[in-house]
Amino acid sequence: MKFRMLFVFALLLCGVMTALLPQSSVAQDQATESAAQESPSAPVNDASASAEEKADESLPAKVLQPDIEFEELDFRLVPLTKDELKQLAEKWLQLVKAKTEEVMEVQVTLAKTEGGVEDAVRERLTELHAERNQLFDKYSAVLDAWEKKGGDEAAIADYRAYRSSIIVEETRKADFKTLVARTIAWLTSEDGGLQLAKDVGIIVASFLGLLIIAGLVRRFVQRWIGHVPNISNLLQAFIIGVVYWLVLAFGLMVVLSALGVDITPLFALVGGASIILAFAMQDTLSNLASGLMIMIYRPFDEGDYVDVGGVAGTVKTTNIVATTVTTPDNQVIVIPNKNVWGNIITNVTASDTRRVDLVFGISYDDSIPEAVHVLEEAVAAHPLVLKEPEPMIRVNELADSSVNLICRPWVKTDDYWTVYWDLTRYVKELFDAAGISIPYPQQDVHFMETAPTPRSTKRSRSGIERQFATGSVSISTGDEGQRE
Numbered sequence: 001m002k003f004r005m006l007f008v009f010a011l012l013l014c015g016v017m018t019a020l021l022p023q024s025s026v027a028q029d030q031a032t033e034s035a036a037q038e039s040p041s042a043p044v045n046d047a048s049a050s051a052e053e054k055a056d057e058s059l060p061a062k063v064l065q066p067d068i069e070f071e072e073l074d075f076r077l078v079p080l081t082k083d084e085l086k087q088l089a090e091k092w093l094q095l096v097k098a099k100t101e102e103v104m105e106v107q108v109t110l111a112k113t114e115g116g117v118e119d120a121v122r123e124r125l126t127e128l129h130a131e132r133n134q135l136f137d138k139y140s141a142v143l144d145a146w147e148k149k150g151g152d153e154a155a156i157a158d159y160r161a162y163r164s165s166i167i168v169e170e171t172r173k174a175d176f177k178t179l180v181a182r183t184i185a186w187l188t189s190e191d192g193g194l195q196l197a198k199d200v201g202i203i204v205a206s207f208l209g210l211l212i213i214a215g216l217v218r219r220f221v222q223r224w225i226g227h228v229p230n231i232s233n234l235l236q237a238f239i240i241g242v243v244y245w246l247v248l249a250f251g252l253m254v255v256l257s258a259l260g261v262d263i264t265p266l267f268a269l270v271g272g273a274s275i276i277l278a279f280a281m282q283d284t285l286s287n288l289a290s291g292l293m294i295m296i297y298r299p300f301d302e303g304d305y306v307d308v309g310g311v312a313g314t315v316k317t318t319n320i321v322a323t324t325v326t327t328p329d330n331q332v333i334v335i336p337n338k339n340v341w342g343n344i345i346t347n348v349t350a351s352d353t354r355r356v357d358l359v360f361g362i363s364y365d366d367s368i369p370e371a372v373h374v375l376e377e378a379v380a381a382h383p384l385v386l387k388e389p390e391p392m393i394r395v396n397e398l399a400d401s402s403v404n405l406i407c408r409p410w411v412k413t414d415d416y417w418t419v420y421w422d423l424t425r426y427v428k429e430l431f432d433a434a435g436i437s438i439p440y441p442q443q444d445v446h447f448m449e450t451a452p453t454p455r456s457t458k459r460s461r462s463g464i465e466r467q468f469a470t471g472s473v474s475i476s477t478g479d480e481g482q483r484e
Contacts, residue, residue: 059080059084059087059088059091060076062076063076063077063080063088064088064091066095066099066135066138068138070134070137070138070141073138073141073142074141077141077142077145078145080145081149082146082149082150082151085142085145085146085149085151086146086151086152086155088142088146089139089142089143089146089156089159092135092138092139092142093139093159093162095135095139096132096135096136096139096162096163099128099131099132099135100132100166102128102132103125103128103129103132103170106121106124106125106128107125107170107173107174109121110122110125110178122177122178122181123181125178125181126178126181126182126185127185129170129182129185130185130189136163136167139159139163140160140163143156143159143160202255203255203256206251206252206255207252207255210247210248210251210252210255211248213247213251214244214245214247214248214251215244217243217244217247218240218243218244221239221240221243222236222240225239225240235295235296235298238291238295238319238320286338287320287321287322287336287337287338288320288321288337289338290336290337290338290340290341290342291318291319291320291321291322291337292320293341294318294323294337294340294341295318299345299347300315300345300347300350301315302315302316302317302318303315303349304347304348304349304350305347305348305349306325306345306346306347306348307345307346307348308323308325308335308339308340308343308344308345308346309335309339309340309343309344311325311327311333311335312325312327312328312348313325313326313327313328313331313333314326314327316332318337320337321336321337322334322335322336322337323335323337323340348413349413351413352412352413353386353410353411353412353413354410354411354412354413354416355408355409355410355411356407356408356409356410356411356416356419356420356423357406357408358406358407358408358420358423358424358427359396359404359405359406359407360375360404360405360407360427360431360438361399361401361402361403361404361405361438361439362402362403362405362431362436362437362438362439363402363403363436363437363438363439364402364403366403366436366437367436368395368403368405370434370436371405371431371434371436372393372395372405374427374430374431374434374436375393375405375407375427376391376393377430378423378426378427378430379391379393379407379409379423381426382409382419382422382423382426384411384412384415384418384419384422385409385410385411385419386409386410386411386412388410389410391407391408391409391410392406392407392408393405393406393407393408394406400441401439401440401441402438402439407423407427409423
């Protein structure tokens with residue numbers, strides 16, 4: 001019985017609607033015609049209205065729904081054109097504005113209430129604020145899509161300024177309890193604090209995973225590059241370090257992109273910053289270029305003893321900017337690479353063998369063959385002197401005080417100073433045993449006596465000076481100190 005009554009009521013309602021619809025349509029048409037006759041601008045308004053209706057019809061209905069999921073909206077924005085995104089931005093602006101008006105109405109109500117009702121109103125305000133923020137996120141996604149497709153930058157800036165101004169004003173005018181309620185609501189929401197904690201956890205876990213992966217890649221590259229011939233340790237360390245950091249950088253970019261973070265501005269930021277840094281860090285870039293040249297051309301390697309720009313020592317480390325050298329007395333000196341590459345580089349330990357250059361002077365009265373024989377015995381007796389190339393022992397110079405003999409044996413690079421110091425000592429002892437003297441420069445000063453003159457001390461000194469000038473005082477030099 002109830003079902004029949006409902007059915008009859010539905011039929012009656014349909015009949016009434018059928019009778020009223022044609023009449024309202026006719027009345028609307030008549031009103032439109034009269035309005036067009038009264039105002040000359042009516043056709044233009046009708047044309048613009050029809051254009052807006054066509055524009056609304058061209059937009060997908062899904063992208064105009066406030067409750068659309070953010071991910072779905074992001075996908076549906078892809079095929080839209082620049083003009084369609086402009087129209088869509090205006091539509092979403094109206095949605096955001098309407099929701100903001102609701103928030104303000106509740107805000108006004110909250111300001112006029114007290115007691116237990118205030119808590120209920122504040123809870124309602126927090127809910128509306130969260131809903132409006134979701135709309136703002138979708139609104140920003142529309143603006144981002146519009147900007148990527150070449151939208152008007154000034155118009156987009158105005159749209160974004162509207163969002164920023166509302167957020168600032170709401171935060172400034174809200175009381176402490178409202179701010180606390182909003183913060184708690186955001187922290188406990190799926191799209192707010194929980195999502196942020198999830199994203200941070202993913203980033204941290206991904207970073208730890210990237211560290212492990214980068215470490216494995218570094219070990220692989222280190223093993224592989226060790227089989228490459230003729231590559232310096234400096235270049236190996238540089239390549240390994242570059243590969244390690246590149247894996248971390250690209251890995252983080254992939255993770256951020258997967259989380260929905262737009263990394264395109266990062267490339268623009270890096271490009272702009274690189275130009276500024278190029279001017280601000282010219283010296284550093286010069287060091288960097290010099291460091292690359294050092295690593296490529298390999299004038300020295302770690303552990304080599306070098307003399308660079310007046311600094312001599314063992315190369316401890318070399319990076320892309322500076323070279324660290326340790327002197328024999330254990331001083332650590334850091335040299336910028338531009339000063340290293342721009343100066344003469346002497347690599348003392350680059351070769352496997354070195355020649356020890358020794359000079360021994362004997363008296364003019366000593367026997368040269370005997371002295372040469374002593375040197376040959378001293379060189380042959382030392383176990384670290386190489387047989388090939390053969391040592392060279394020759395008379396090199398007839399000096400003022402001595403006859404100088406050169407002794408040039410060949411040794412391994414690591415044995416250079418051992419042989420140098422040993423031979424210096426052995427030769428001195430052997431020369432003493434053989435009665436061969438090693439002379440040193442001497443000067444004999446001869447004063448010739450002259451008759452005393454009754455003059456002042458000052459004139460006497462002048463007389464002595466004149467005697468030096470006229471040759472009255474003679475100075476002779478010789479190996480044995482004999483008078484001429």
